Amino acid sequence: MNAIANAVVVLVAALHVYFLVLEMFLWTKPLGLKTFRNSIEKATDSAVLAANQGLYNGFLAAGLVWGLSQSAPGFAFQIKMFFLLCVIVAGIYGAATVSRRILAVQAAPAALALILLFLA
Template sequence: MIWIANGLVALVAALHVYFLVLEMFLWTRPLGLKTFRNTPEKAQDSAVLAANQGLYNGFLAAGLIWGLLHPDPGLAWQIKAFFLVCVIVAGVYGAATVSNRILYVQAAPAALALILLWLA
């Protein structure tokens, strides 16, 4: 069970690395415009804010990766649980303030990973 939980934690980390790339480097490019349903003008005006948001997603990914790599299983569990809860809170807030899609793309995978982590 721990392998499945860790696999989901790794997936959530990978998603947040992808969000970092989208928000920091591709925000004003065609993929970023399509993904976030922005116009070029709106994307250009919000690029600095998006880059900041991308950086925070990178911190979430780094924390999850830290938890996956930590040699002490007890501390690793706590690190992963903390950062998964952070992802869930960010996803719920994003769903409430920006788009319901965020609940499914960000919060749901993290919630599933957290449940499996608890069961492991």
Template sequence: MIWIANLLVALVAVLHVYFMVLEMFLWTKPLGLKTFRHSPEKAHDSAVLAANQGLYNGFLAAGLIWGLVHPVAGFGFQIKVFFLLCVIVGGVYGAATVSRRILFVQAAPATLALIVLWLA
């Protein structure tokens, strides 16, 4: 069961790497505009903020990967729990302040990973 939990944690990490790339490098490109439903003008005006947000998503991914590769299983578990909770809190806040979609795209996968991790 732990391999399923780790697979879900890895999926959340990959999602956050994807979010990082979207926000840091593709924000003003066609894929970024379509994904976030922004006009080119709005994207241009908010590009620096998006890049900052993308950097934080990269940190979340790095933390989850750190938890996955840590050689001490108990400490790796704690790292994964901490970063999954950070993702969930960020997803709930984003859903409350920006778009409900964030709840399903960010918080739900992290919640599922956390539940399976606790059960493993």
């Protein structure tokens, strides 16, 4: 069960690395425009803010990788729990303020990982 929980944590970390790339490097490119349903004008005007948001997503991914790399099980659990809760809160806030889609894409995988982490 621990391996499954960690696999889902890896998935959540990978999603946040993907979000970092989208927001920091592809925001004004075709994939970024399509993903976030932006016009080039809107994307250009908000590129600096998106890059900042992407950096925060990178920190979330880094925290989850840190938790996965810890050899002390209790400490690893605490780190993963903290960063998964951060992802869930960010996802809920994003769903409430930007798009409900964020709940499914960001918060739900983190909630599943957190549940599996507790069951392991």
